[in-house]
């Protein structure tokens with residue numbers, strides 16, 4: 564059975580050969596500081612909201628961050644220390660921004676598998692507040708890009724959640740950790756259709772083995788270019804070292820460093 568996720572969709576849409584390298588051949592993507600940092604913040608917030616009883620203290624949040632810190636992917640001790648400090652600052656700001664609205668989450672890191680467009684679609688939702696009849700979904704991001712806001716991630720999650728819980732969420736939003744802002748997604752039928760069509764297009768492409776390369780400017784940003792014999796000549800020639808463990812993004816690819 565072919566299973567897709569948002570990150571698989573993005574990989575295929577960027578370059579079907581990239582999808583082939585990563586998900587068919589199993590080539591590892593480099594474990595970078597951004598991935599490590601984003602994962603550490605997500606894990607800390609996951610524990611913090613899962614363990615919340617009454618009004619939590621700031622120290623509890625900082626302690627889980629320390630406990631969940633992933634020390635891989637940094638180029639030097641100094642770089643790691645800088646990121647760690649930044650993480651503490653982000654979480655202090657997060658605590659102050661939300662101090663009067665803290666409540667235990669209904670679900671954290673909720674994994675789901677649903678059928679979309681005839682394919683299995685998997686994902687992980689960072690946090691769900693509320694209760695089954697009235698719930699709000701929050702996805703944390705460590706970067707803010709227009710691409711994020713316009714991506715198919717939230718439409719795909721909206722379609723999936725309706726199947727999972729039988730009701731659409733009251734709200735679906737991104738929480739941008741670096742500036743403590745929120746962007747609430749406005750549901751539009753055409754975006755939902757677009758999302759389902761993308762699943763079908765990519766799923767069919769994978770099913771029939773259509774993995775043609777799309778070399779071009781996007782090769783510069785491709786984290787598998789070192790493993791790709793089809794990249795433009797200027798992209799470098801070394802093979803991936805696979806030095807750091809790969810992070811599975813089957814369920815939620817953009818999470819680390821997202």
Ligand code: SF4
Nearest residue numbers: 578581782785791794
């Ligand atoms: S380097 Fe370019 S052609 Fe090769 S997989 Fe990446 S995006 Fe595709």
